[in-house]
Amino acid sequence: MRMTEEDPSHSTAYVERFRALAAQGVDLVGEARLVDAMLPRGSRVLDAGCGPGRVGAHLHEVGHRVVGVDGDPVLIAAAEEDHPGPRWLVQDLAELDLRAAGVDGAFDAIVCAGNVMAFLAESTRRQVLRRLRDVIAADGRAVFGFGAGRGYEFDEFLADARATGWAEDLLLSTWDLRPFTPDADFLVAVLRPV
Secondary structure (H helix, E strand, O other): OHHHHHOOOHHHHHHHHHHHHHHOOOOOOHHHHHHHHOOOOOOEEEEEOOOOOHHHHHHHHOOOEEEEEEOOHHHHHHHHHHOOOOEEEEOOHHHOOOHHHOOOOOEEEEEEOOOHHHHOOHHHHHHHHHHHHHOEEEEEEEEEEEEOOOOOOHHHHHHHHHHOOEEEEEEEOOOOOOEOOOOOOEEEEEEEEO
16 A cells, blocks of 8 residues: 555556556466466455456456455456456455455465565564465465565565464465475465464
């Protein structure tokens, strides 16, 4: 939210950037392909920090029931315009209350891509992880992806995840399944609730 307060055109520029990339035929759904490979068709998926909807839209197109949540109303409006089908909601992940929006039940998977975790205020990181933990099915999995050098060290994220009821299933350094190494500049963490 601080970014949009400092630069009111940020969200619109972000939407236009991804629309232009899609028009150029750039592959924008690698994250969604990984999540799709983990699930049977018709699974319930929460796209946490969905932005303009590119990940959740692809998961919907291949047969999943998707709810996308983002705190930025400009991004949610773009998701609704460009990708009808999923349920798109404006909510702060730190205050996530899906029941208040009429969304009940647990999710089979959560995807949190696009460096969302690194954009969170430090004071809300564990709260977001707890809120997401509260809406995952007992046998569900969550996939978080973000880059190094963004103010949230990978070890710190993993410690926060463990402290909020998550366990590591798989750590990767890319969305295309390359193994995680200590010098990786990106983390894709597949976590399960404990």
